[in-house]
Each structure stands twice: as structure tokens, then as C-alpha cells.
Amino acid sequence: MTIGRKLFWAFGAALAITLVLGFAALRSFGSLGGQVRRLAGTEQRKLYLAGAINTAMSDIIAAERGVLLRAYMNDYVTVEKYKAQELEAADRLKRSLVEIMPLVESDEERRLTNRVQESEGAIAQYHSELASDVDKHDLEGGAKVYANKVMPNAKVVQEAAMALMSQVNGLTRQVGESVQESVARSRWITVVMIALSLLVALVVVYVVRQINRSLGSAIAELSVGAQEVANAASQVASSSQTLARGSSDQAASLEETSAACVEINSMASKNTDSSRMAANLVASSQQKFVQTNQSLEKTVVAMGEINAQSSKISKIIKTIDEIAFQTNILALNAAVEAARAGEAGMGFAVVADEVRNLAQRCAQAAKDTAVLIEESITKSEDGKAKVDQVATAIRAITDEAAKVKGLVDGVNLGSQEQARGLEQINKAITQMEQVTQQTAAGAEESASAAEELTAQSEGLKDIVARLTAMVGGSGIGMVRQRTSAFAFDDAIESRHGHEAVSGLSALHAAVAGKPMGHAPSPFFSNHYKNELPMEEEFKDF
């Protein structure tokens, strides 16, 4: 059940009770008033008039009696006076009767009144008789009239008056009883209603207490929430600041990256040119290598021919050596023969010795030549091996040159790819710059949102204070304390906000490509100006 409904029910019940009580009171007041009016107006007047009638009747009787007595005493002066008194009393009775006539209500009363009226008429007649008798000095007759006619009528009148009085009295008592009864009823109703009112009041108190309690807890939660909102606003402010700073750094590094990209691009284009030139050089060197290879092959062939001829020469030299050996043996044989010949062979021995010398020289020369030829063969073999090595190396170099050409081509391709990739990187950097600008804008927005949030949390705190005041003074002190704490937070937050704003301005400058200065941009100064009055406003709360 909602608070409103509870309250409505409680107050509706109270209102219903009040209405019932009012109606009952009004009703009982009406009846009481009517009865009181009747009592005070009619009955009391009737009682009085009946009394007056009775008195007047007694006066009349007394006057009659005085008339008679004075007549008996021949004091006619006084008789006249009594007559006048009797007339006056009769008149009074008549007037009272006239007055009472419209007041009578019941038949009994009317009958009594009629009887009084009749008796009064008779009494007036009898009075005239008595007066005439007295005037005639017929005292006896007058006494008779008095005794036989006036007195019974007077008695009747008096009885009627008395009856009327008793009647009225009874009526009054009846009215009083009924009044008492209605008063008792009203009291009972009132007591019941008061009890009901107390019940309703208890219910209302309970409901109000409940509402108060729930409101109090809600206010406490609200207060905590406001605190949290304020904290969150502070955090948002600081994170906005951090974001702004990060965006600024990012913008700076993006700037640097962009510059580096431009450098790398120029380097890459240089690289491409160099690699193209290198490819050309490698191609020409490949041709040269092919030529070199051909000449090397020719050289190898020539070396082989040299080798073949050397072996031929070596064979010839072997032949020469053999001849020299044979000659040597022949010479030795000749020497042996000469020695055998003794003195006769002396000259021959000399010739043989010379021949042997020649043969030895020839053999030596052949040996030297053979050595030389051997050396030359060895060297040419060596040279051939070396040329072969060179050829192999050249072939390897040719292969490697081909590989180098492939690699250089790859480098060339790679450089082109690099250039394309750099283009893409440039695009990406541009996008990143946009994103950074968006981030900066977002940081700006979140900073302003944080300000807004701070303001909202201030408003919330104010509402909490008001609610606390509304609910009861118990939480006010706490709230005051809190608001003072919030004021401190506000100081921090506003400082944060200013820092964030300055950071944002720097960022804005960086993103816009302007040199970073301490002067904030117009937008932020406006923002800043707009911000301050709002805070003042909140403090007024």
C-alpha cells in the first residue's frame, strides 16, 4: 500500500469519524436546542402564566373577599379599592389566559385552559353580581355569590391552573429526561468516536512513523548515493583528465609517428631506387661473370694443352736422358777398354772421359730440364686447379649473383610493399588522429558531464537536506556535516575539473596542430566561465 493511500485512508477515517461526530453533535444540539427552547420559551412561560393565573385567581378571591369584608365593614372606599384590585387581577388573569392560549399544545391543557376561560368568564359575571350586590348592600347575597358561585369557579380555576402547572411540570420533567437521554447518547457516541479517533490517531502515528522510517532510510540511501555520485563525478573528472592527458600524449606521439612515417617513406623510396640500381648492377655483373667464365674455360683448355705438351716434352727429355745414360755407359766402357789397352789407350781414355763428361752434362741438362718441366707441369696443374677453383668460385659467384639479383628484386618488391604499407600506416595514423580528436571530444564531454554530475549531486544533497529537515531534525546535523565534507570534495573536484579543462585545452591545441601554450582555447575559457556561476548557485542552496 502506498504512503499516499495509507495517509488517505487514515485521514479519510479521521474525517469520517469527525463527520459522524459532527453530525451526531449537530443532531443532538438541534434536539437539545429545540427542547431547551421549548423548555425556556413555552413550558416555562406556560408555567409562569399558570402561576400568574393562579396568583391572579388568588388575588381575585382576596379582592372579592376584601370587597365583602370591607362591605361588611362599610368601608366602601376600600371596597372600591378592592374592586379595582379585583378588576386589575381579573384583567391580569385574562391577559395571562390570552397569552397562554396559543401556547397550549395538548388536549388536556386545552381542556384545562378552556375550563379556566369558562370559569374566568363566570367569575367576571359573578364579580359583577357580587359588585352589584355589594353596591346594593346586599351583603348576604354577595356573600352567597362569593361562597356559592365565585369560590367554586375560583377553585376550578385554581385547580385547572394547578393541573396545568402540574401538567407543564410533568412535561418539563419529561423533556429534561429526554434531554438527559439524548445527552447520554451523545456522550456515548462521542466516547466511541473519541475511541475511534484515538485508534485512527494510533494508526496515523504508526503510518507516519513507518513513512518517516522509510523516508529516513531512503534519505540516508540518497545521501550515500549523492556521496557516491559526487565521488563518481570526481573519478570521472580525474579519469577525464587522465584521458585528456593520454589523448594529448597520443596526439604528440602520433605527430612524431607521422613525421617518422614521412621520413621512412622517403627512405623507402630511396631504398627502392637503390635496390633498382643494385638490381641493374647485379645484372651487368652477371653478364661480366658469364664472360669471365667463358675466358676461364678457355684458360683451362689452354692449361690442359700446356700440360699435354709438357708431358710430350718430358718424354723427349726422358729420351735425351736415356741417350745420355747410354752415352755414359758407352764412355765408361770405352774407359774400361782404354784402361785395358794400357799405355796405348791413354788418349782414348781422355776422349772417353770427355765423352762421359758430355754425357753427364747432357744428362744433367736433361735432368734440370726435366725438373723444370716437372715444375712447370706441377705449376700448370696447380694453375689448372686454381683456375678450376676460380671457375667454381666464379660459377658460385654467378649463382650467388643470381641469388643476389633475386634478393635485390625481393628487396625492390619489399620496398614497394613497404611504400604501400606506409601509405596504409599513414591512413591509419590519420584515422588514429581522428579517433584521438574524438577521444579528446569525449574527454571534454565527460569532463562537462562530470561537472554536471557534481552539480546534480549538489542538488541531490540539497534535496536530501530538505528531506531530512522534512522528516525530522535527527539527520540534519549529519547532513550538515556531510555537506561540509562535500564542500571539501567540491573544492577538489572543481580543481580537478579545472585541471581537466586545462589538459583538454592543451590537447585541443595539440590536436589542432597548434603549438601548446598555457592560454586555454576560447571554448574552454567559455566553458570555464559558464561553470563557475553554476557552482556559486549550488553553494547558495
Added chain:
Amino acid sequence: MKSTLDAPAEKDVSAVTGDNRAGKYLVFHLGTEEFGIQVLKVREIMGIQGITAVPQMPGYVKGVINLRGKVIPVVNLRLKFGMTEAEHTQRTCIIVVQLQGDTNSRLMGVIVDAVAEVLNLTASDIEDTPDFGPGVTTPYLLGMAKMKDKVKILLDIDEAMSSQELHGLEALLH
């Protein structure tokens, strides 16, 4: 032919000098050493040629050759002297020597590593064979020739070749 060869040789030796060791020597190489033989003992020098191997001969007898119609035995001097056999080279020669036996003279081929020269040695060049100690007899050495700080061993080829095996071969041949 034997007689014609024998006479001048003996005459020649005695004619040259009083010392029967002085005279002309044919110097040849065997291993690293140089040996000398009296020239008059040499009949002929020839290059190495085809040797016909003869069965049941001692290792140093390589076989026989045909020297202008005359079959003569050939001995490898290296093996004869207890040296290791060397492969024949271009320089390897066969010296045909005339050995003076008890009854007759005979020809024999001696394989040497190389033939160097014919040297004329005087008596002062020749030294006696030194004493190698008791129990060592060197009847096959004529002496030692001192030439330019080197020593050439002079062989008595008759003594060097006089052994039972050779006699046996000789008996087989004649």
C-alpha cells in the same frame, strides 16, 4: 777369349804400380755407399736387361743373361751383401766382371744401382781395411779409398763372388 783377357789384366796391374792395389777403379753405387772394382776385372758395362730366372738358385742369383752368345749368371750385389733388394731403375746397370778362379776365369754379371765413373787411385788414396775386431774377417775388401772426405769401399770381386752357391751355379752352367 779367356786367355786374351787374362794376360793383359795381370800385366796391367803389375805395370801400373808397385802396390797392386793402386790403379783405375770403376766406381758404382750400391744404396748410399760407393764401391770400387778394379777396372781390369771389368769386362763390360751394360744397362739392365731381361734376365732369365733359373730355378733352385739362392735368392741373390737372379738368373742368366745372354751376353753376345755367351750365357752368364747374374747376381744381385745388394742381396749378396745382405741389403734389401731395390727396384730396377734407369740407372741400374749390370757390370760384367771377369772372375779369376783356381783353374779358369769366368764371367759374371753383377747388378748395381748405378755406375758412377772410372777413377784413377794412387797408393796414397788407398787405406787398408780396418780391423773390425776378432772373428770378423773381410777377405772380400781390398781397402778403403779416401776421396774428398768420403770413403769408397774397394772390393775384391773374386773373393766377394767366391761362394758355394756360385760354384754350384758354375758347375751347373759348365
